Amino acid sequence: MEKHTILIVDDESAQRLILSGHLKQKGFNVLEAASGNDALSIVNEKLIDIIITDFKMPDITGLDLLKKVKATNPEITVVIVTAFGTIETAVKAMKEGAYDYLTKPIDLDELDLVIKKILERQQLLSENRMLKEQLVDKYNLSGFVADSKKMESVLNFAVRAADSKASILIRGESGTGKEVLAKAIHFMSPRSDKPFIAVSCAALNENLLESELFGHEKGAFTGADKQRRGRFELADEGTLFLDEIGDLPISTQIKLLRVLQEEQFERVGGSYTLSVDVRIIAATNRNIEQLISEGKFREDLFYRINVVTIEIPLLKDRKEDILPLIDFFIGKFIKxxxxxxxxxxxxxxxxxxxxxxxxxIRELENIIHHSIVLSRNEIISTDDLPLGIKNLKSEERFRKQTNAMTLPEQVETFEKKMIIEALHESNNNQSKAAKRLGISEGNLRYKLEKLGLKKK
Ligand SMILES: Nc1ncnc2c1ncn2[C@@H]1O[C@H](COP(=O)(O)OP(=O)(O)OP(=O)(O)O)[C@@H](O)[C@H]1O
Ligand SMILES: [Mg+2]
Structure with missing residues (x-):
């Protein structure tokens, strides 16, 4: 098991010595600070499990130290040491989030007991956190609806690809779920607790995109009044999602290629070389092979990005996903x-x-959202669906009905339908409608009467 680190803060060196000697003997990693401010700088640099701090110190008090540590590193447990008889300060400290207090002179058995309790609690907390993370992972996957055979194999492939650092290219038409899949891969990968950073290569012009990706130094161009970190830096140790990679300007492609090859780059306007460890997932709905043949996309970059390709099928080619997706979106929007x-x-x-x-899927999602908002009832009917699909409805109904009819009936229904549409499209102007239908106005009037459409 890895050693726990305890930081002892006291302006009296004798006191530090007693505690650190005892704790080192117990097998802890012990650090010492002679003042509150020293302690703060150690906290910024090292991983600390427990701080044992004196209350009264010349620069900042143990209480101030406690507040600052709780604000920046809430996972560190702080124990305050007070002089005998100053219970109020101890109480105040507990209110500010100290785990416990010890009174001087410190009873070393009592100290051992407190530390034992702290470690047990930290263990429990980290187990809880792990459980929670697993749930988050699960949620991320169950938030990714994929019931069809086609999506099952996409997911299986994604799970296997997630483990490695290989670059992934996700291809698929608009709204098929490229970005959600990229996120799911990140959360299934060993980098899941590191950042997932997305950047769209389409939205920005060349210069802005470069500064977005690589950052810039102060004064690099007009308007660069501050140094800025780019997405590559922000994604260090995590995943960078390059969306719409097919839209990347050719000059930026060269720079990107270098970063992918060497994992090194300079900020725009800078000469200092930065190194990063970033996993790339790119996405596109464009035909990159065609862009390559047109000279708009570099082939070498394509091979770099396209180590693993995942193609997400169209929703209409995996209709088994529609019902589960509907359930999922009802749950999402009913709230x-x-x-x-x-x-x-x-x-x-x-x-x-x-x-x-x-x-x-984006369209399906919008349709469900629209219908839930518009419907007055718990049961959403065809009338609550958006217009385009409703039209499809009458088309379908028409087709269904015609199947059971005799030929003359079918001809009549078909005539009716054409006439209604023609009238509708010519705003009920009969002479225009007749022209559309290629018959005389008289003939139209006769048909309206015969088909029982006259009053409408
Ligand atoms: N398998 C899925 N399960 C649940 N929701 C999904 C799924 N796939 C996509 N969605 C939802 O559909 C919408 C579109 O997904 P996403 O933005 O990932 O698509 P995209 O392929 O990146 O589209 P575009 O090419 O237009 O950017 C999002 O709101 C997303 O949450
Ligand atoms: Mg997208």
């Missing part, structure tokens, strides 16, 4: 409403399953 529950009618579900989602 914004006063409704206790919401579900779609059978007909509405039918329409939702048949629809082919050119905007993929």
């Amino acid at each position: 914004d409403t006063s409704k206790k529950k919401a579900e779609f009618s059978k007909e509405a579900l039918d329409v939702l399953i048949r629809y082919d989602y050119p905007g993929n």
Whole structure:
């Protein structure tokens, strides 16, 4: 087991000596500080488990030290040492978050007991934290709905790729979930407790993009009034998500290539070389091979990024995911409403399953959001669906109905439908509608009467 580190803070060296001698003997890593400010700078540099601090010190008091440590490193446990008989200060310290207090002269058995309790508690806390992290991971995966065979194999592949540091290129049409998959991979990877930083290569012009990626030094260009860290620096030890990589300007591609090869770069306007350890996940909905053949994307960069490719299929090619996604989005959006529950009618579900989602999951998500907000009832009907899909509904109904009809009935239904549409599109102007249909106005009037459409 790794040694725990205890920091002893006291302006009296004799007192420090007694404590540190005792604790070292017990097998702890012991650090000493002769003042509160010294202690603070040690806290900034080293990993400390426990601080045992005297209350009365010449620069800042033990109470001030406690407050500062709790503000910046709340995971450190602080024990305050007070002179015998000053219980009020001890109480104050406990209120500020000290774990316990000891009175002078310190009874070493009591000290051992306090430290034992602290370590047990820290162990418990870190176990809790781990459990919580596992839940977060799980949530991230269960927030990633994937029931279809196609997505199962995408996920299996992603899980295996997550372990390594290999660059990943995620391909897929707009709204298929490239960014959520990138995040899921990060959270499944050994880098999960390090940052996930996303940057869109499409949104910015060349200069801004470079400063965004690599940062800049003060005065690097007009407006650079401060030094700024780039996304590569921020993502150090974590994952950098380069979204819409196909839109990266060619000059930036060269710089990116160098970073990927050497893991080194300079801030814009700087000469100091920085080293980073970053895992790259890129995404695109563009045909990079074509961009390469047009000279718009560097082939060498493509091979660097494309060590592992994951292709996310269109939603219409994995319809088994639609129902679970609907459930997931109902759960997500119902919270914004006063409704206790919401579900779609059978007909509405039918329409939702048949629809082919050119905007993929993002479109489905918007549709569910729209319907939940608009519907007055717990059961969401076809009428609550957005317009484009509703039209699909009548089309479908038309098709379904026609199957059971005789030929003359089908012809009549078809005629009716064409006439209604023509009238609708010409704002009920009969002569325009007749022209659209390629018949005379008289003929149209006759048909309206015959088909029972006259009053409408
Ligand atoms: N498998 C999934 N489970 C749950 N929600 C998903 C899933 N895939 C995508 N989404 C949701 O759909 C929306 C679009 O996903 P995302 O932004 O990742 O798509 P994208 O492929 O990056 O799209 P674009 O190319 O337009 O940027 C997001 O709101 C996301 O939460
Ligand atoms: Mg995206």
